[in-house]
Amino acid sequence: MPSRLQSKLKDNIVVVPKIQRQISPLLFSMLFAATLAGCSKPAEKVEDIRPVRVIKLASNDIDVNAEFSGEVRARVESRLGFRVGGKIVARKVDVGTLVKHGQVLMQLDPQDLKLSQAQALAGLRAAETNRDLAKAELQRYQELRSKSFVSQAVLDAKESTYKAAQANVDASQAGYRGQSNQAGYAALVSDVDGVVTSVDAEVGQVVTPGTPVVRVAKSGEKEIVIGLPEDKVETLRRVQDVQVRLWADPKKLVAGKIREISPVADPATRTYTVKVSIPDSLAEAKLGMTAVVQFASKTATPQIKVPLTALFYEKSTTSVWVVEGGAVKLVPVSIAGAAGNELVLGSGVKAGQTVVTAGVNLLKPGQKVKILGEDLPVAAGAAK
Template sequence: MSACQPPAPAVPFDHRPVPARRRLAVALALGVVAAAAWLSPARAQAPGPEVPVLALGERAVGAGLLIDGSLQAVRQTVLSAQASGRIASLAVKAGDRVRAGQVLAVIDDRATQAGVAQAQAGVAQAQANLANARSAYERTKELRAQGFVAQAALDAALAQFRAAEAGAEAARAGQTQAAVAQGFTRLTAPYDGWVLSTHAEAGSLAMPGAPVLTVYAPQPIRAVVFVPASQQALAHQAQRVEVRLPDGRWVQPASQTALPAADPVSQTVEWRLDLSPADGAAQVPGRQVQVRFVGGEAQRLVVPASALLRRGELTAVYVVTPRADGADGFALRAVRVGASHGE
């Protein structure tokens, strides 16, 4: 029971004349209220938007194994330094296109240049010694023919000549080795492609075996997935294999290969699915794909992809439910989505 309150005092009525401006404002306000009261029933009786409704049912779809994977370039190379020194210049960056034989990075080659110069000087000296030994041998041979020198002198001249020949060969080999070492200071592109990433900067210290940059060829390209070892039988017995590309298209690989050994840690087997040139033309390594091993058909409840409502980790659909007044209403119901079979 509520407590009673004393009546409020009466408010005296003001008999002063109302200005014309205030009378107009009151009239407009009353007109707006009247219009709103007149429009409210019409608005309440307006029909709602038409929502397309679809009766769902089961149909035969491909059954099998669905695994996430990624795209990988078949030809991808990590270029490493083969000489020690500071990186004098890095001519490319990630995303640059390169041509076969193009110089991508140069390591400080002052030491190797000195080695090349030293090897060239050694070759010149060895050739001079060889020419001198040849002349001495020819003279000694003539003197021996005339009987002016003993056979031992001729044998000694011949030995010196052959030693000079060997010295010249060694000098030329040293020159070749110096030229090869000079080439180690330049990293060149092994084929036409793109720079995927750089692992060093100009001024960094390069050591033999240390990666400097990674390049790849855009074609050919493949999808790589890791199939659990427990599912290998299903994957090998699949009637067909399909790859869902990042643009949503399902394609069949041109060829497929399963590595003969499983990873001892993850207990998975790597599958490599080569894409055809047409399917892999616009693809980029690293993008996520899905691989489906279809082993037959099964009856599944299928929902159009356009009917799914995704909010973060929630996936739901609107379901038609009858209301108390007999009309149809809609209720949001969470669902768990299985494999995708197109739209």
């Protein structure tokens, strides 16, 4: 090659000796480089090998197999508050206190309520006095009427006065009973046997009627509260095989039952709250413990499932790319149904084949591919 290059350069210098002497060093270098490029060999064509992600198909009868963690809670949990407003002067319980039905939890200042009760009682006494006077006067006029000393119209007026006085007594009695109840509401009592799970007010705080100040969890039935993503709600709603285990004792499994599924997603987590009842045999389940709820169901016949990204659509045909010998081939398939974010294939492929799940639109028949990752992921739902 050097002798050949020198020959060409010599010829050029002989043909144009005058021009060569006028060529600048930079232009001469460019001419030398161009001559070298003309003598180089053409670049070899590199075979196009595309990296792809794949799964190995598996046939099994597992339809649903999912687990979600949650919290143990009491089925009935009351947020108790005073039925009247006032200033808290005493707190009788702490968080974790076991309480009985009727036990006093908190106390309001009863002075104003007692004064109102005394006022209502005084009104009742005044109404009773007016009624007794009206009754005595009615009796006297009845005797006078029997002797024709007064007219019937006068007697009717006295009867009306007595009835009005009796009505005032009835109204005063109702008012007095209401004020007596109000005075009794100064003491907040538990309406169930249970345990105090939260105290939301302290002594000295002024509260309005109905403000929750103590939370009491009723003793007895417990449940597991979990959150389901929106794409799993309808699938798991139909599952009958529900198992529950505590994180503190993962070896013990008990049967659970879906009791309630919220129709509205939680605004913070965007999940749907699900409550799963647990039997009394799980006595070691304490409030606030972490628990795992497992959902499982099987199909009548084994199925092969692939993700949506594995499908390749061409005209009216649905196919998948099957990897064989480091290359891909297009295999038409039929879709038998959907299972969440996966599709159930009815025909076209069989268990054990390797199918491309990413990059399907960039492949062509017979193209060489490189599988990303040494271990092939198994199709979702495969038996372990």
